[in-house]
Each structure stands twice: as C-alpha cells, then as structure tokens.
Amino acid sequence: MIRIAICDDEASIRAYLTSLIRAQSCPCEIVEYPSASACLADRRELDLLFLDIELAPSGSGLDGMALARTIRERSSGTQPVMIFVTGHQRYVFDAFDVGAFQYLLKPVDEEKFAQVFARAVEQIEAGRVQPQLSHALTLQSAGTSRTVPLDSIYYIESSNHKVVLRLKDGEFSCYAKIRDLEAELGDQFFRIHKGYLVNLAYVEGYSKTELTLTNGEKLLISKYKYQDFVKAYLRFVKRGAGL
Template sequence: MGKIRIAICDDEQNIRSYLAALIRREDSSCRISEYASAEAYLAAGEDYDLLLLDIELGGGAADSGAADGGMAAQRGAAAGAGSPGSMDGMALARRLRSLPPDRQPLIIFVTGYESYVYQAFDVEAFQYLVKPVDEGRFADVFRRAAEKLSVLEKQRRRTLLVQYAGASRVIPLENIRYVESRGHKLLLHLKEGTVEYYGKIGELELELGGQFARIHKGYLVNLRHVEEYARGQVTLTDGEKLVISKYKYDAFVKQHLRFLRQ
C-alpha cells in the first residue's frame, strides 16, 4: 500500500517523539502527525490509517504539531490541548467508532495502565501496549498492523462488474451496503442509491467471498457496514435495520468475527 497515515495522540512530548522514532525505524515512508490531546486530534479533521493512542490524556501542554510539517495538527493545537475536563483516549476511541467504517483508523492503545485492557476490546482496539514500551513487541505489533491495513486496502479496491440498462458498471465493493434479492433481480443498495440487475443471490454470495454474509435468503450484507446485531436484526452504520434469519444467525456471528480479525 501507499504511505501509511499515522497519528500519535499522547499528552507527553517525549512519548510522542519516542513512538515516532520507533515507527520510522520500521517504515521511514510513513506520514506521522502528533497530537497532545483528543480535542486537538478531532479539531484537525484528518483521517488516519493507524492511531497510537494514550488513554490517560488531559495533562499535557498545548504543544501539538504535525511531525511531517502538515497544518492539521497545528490547527488542532488551538483546540486547547490539556485543558481541564478534556476527553480521554477511551472517549476518543468511542467517538471514532461512530464514524463510517472507511474513516475509522486501527487503534493501538499505548498506556501506562493495564486496567483498561477489557475496555479496549469494547472499542475494537487492534492492540494494547503498556509503557514503557518494549521495542521488540512494538515492532511485531506495527508489522501486523501494516499487514492488516494492506488487506483492508485490497478489500476497498475490489469491484463488482454488473450489466444493467444496456450498459456495464464497475462498482467498488466498499460502496455496497447490502444486496437484496427480488424475484429474478438483485438490488444493490449503495451509499448513493440502488442498482438493479438480473442475477442470483447465491451465485453473488460465492463471488463476493468473506466480506459479505448471508443473513436471510433474500439479503446479503457487507460486513464493513455492520454497526451492531442481535438475534433477529442487523443494524447498519447508517442506521438501517435488516432482518436476520434465526437459521443464519450463528454462521453470521462466526463470519463477522473472522472478518474483524483479518
């Protein structure tokens, strides 16, 4: 993949500099930006592939700055890094998990406290490193994060070629929220509308592979757009709810977990 966009959010300048040095040791081409607070990160309005995040934020000085010389973190510094009552790292992670899937970074918590490890699972953190950071473990975690980002990028680039209305259209799989079977036709429910063409949902399921799960005889859902689920219902990231068959539920849960671990 191209340059990995990485953010480091920690209220201690020396920690940010140290983590940046470890990253460059593994991949000198990375684009790295530094933030001293959650507010500074959010104010920058930037999207990142990977976020190294301290949980105990709030005590640092407003010295945020982009390590690559960009303006994003400089704008963020004006947001009041280190001010009383500021957002901690776990709250920032929860905020990021409310974004569309393609805007959510992988999160590696880097913290001095082991007690938050179970909360880290709740926000689907990729890994959890305890300070002082072991350099060998950091190298291993960074390598695995880069591998996962490469897989995700390949998934985003995958496309589906469909023919309808006398023309052919190439549709990125990322844009397909779910597929609905209606008689002899398939409806692709996209981010920007729907596309209808002749086809069989069973054949499309085989073609699309593990990124899409069959939740009902008439529905195939893109796992990247699943926000939450329970028996009888799947909720997508845009709030739309789909019926899940009781016969498909257990297989769906297993497939969704495999997808998250990729």
C-alpha cells in the first residue's frame, strides 16, 4: 500500500490528480490537503507527495516550496518522494534544490503522469527493501584488533589523521586513511565529501547540499560529488531491490 498525499489549493486539480492516481494499477491510500498548514497538521507518514509549487500561503505563511523545505528539515519520520506540480517551468530548478523526484507541468498530461508515477512507485518500493549487509571491517587500534559489522556503521568521518566510525551503539576511532577505507569498502559506501564516507543503506533523503541518514543526522555533500552520489545511490537501491 502506497501512502499518497496531494497538496494543492485548487479543488479541481486535487480531484484530477486523484483520478489519475486511481487509474494506475497500484494499491494506495490518498489524502488531500488544500493548504500547507493542513499538510503540516497531519503528522501521518507519507510515501509520495504531489505538491503545488505555487500553493497559496495559508495560515502557516508557507507556499509550496517553503512547505517542501519544512518537510525536508524534519529529523524524524519517513521522507516522502516529492513530485511537484506547476504551471511554470521556471520553478523546475528550485524543485530539485529540495530533492524533488520529478515535476509535472499543468495541465498534467495523462501519459506523462503514468510514466512519472510508475518510476516513483519503483523508487518507493526499492527504498523499503533493506539491503542485506553481511560483511565486516577489521581495524587496528591501540594494539588491538576490532571487527565491525558494516550494518552497524552509519558513516565514517576523517579527523586529524584518524577515522571515526559513527556506529549504532556509539563510535570507534583508529589511525587510518579514509581513502584506504573507501577503496576497501567498495560500492556499499560512498564518499560524499572529503571528510565523510557514508553507508548508502542508511540514506533516508538528500538534496544538492546535504543528505539525511536514518538516525536523523545530516551531512554535507560536496557539490563536486553530488551527481556521482545520486548515481551510486540509485544503483545501490536497485541492486538491493533486485531490479
């Protein structure tokens, strides 16, 4: 069951998008919001959000783009896949700044909608599959050896000729070079910044400037790494889902 929301201040647009969703072969639950404040007041977790960029500011004072940023800044709960609906193509780049999956121009074309919707559902279902991590990393520290399962590592941080492993149960540091660990760990981890090597299994959401991990932490993404990160992450998700 895919949990879908439509946030648009025009009732006719909400009704039309609902009819398009119902026409797809996908079991789903749909909720409609006429304003940003109505969307924020309902704390249910969503898988997919259709959002009007030009949403008229309501009691919350938020338009569609401000609502998207507010949702992305939440440190808990599921981050929905966002599809922006707009009457103007000039907003496209703003949409991708908040991690939008895609955008649809009004009036929404039925065939284009079906294509975008199908790809969004694929991403949602892939994200629900937790990749099985069975390998471990063995490190030396203070004359002792420690083996750390990869599924216990959120990310690895480089700090003063040492690396710090941020783990589910705390942290562990040792003398090592992050570039050596990057080569050893392969494509399950990705170096999003010169100081961060991230476990892709625990990425919950991302924008062009930062990513959010499932534990709520946010890490900066280097602008030089962003495009390669997106490609690596999508490959990782598809592989975990068997696609």
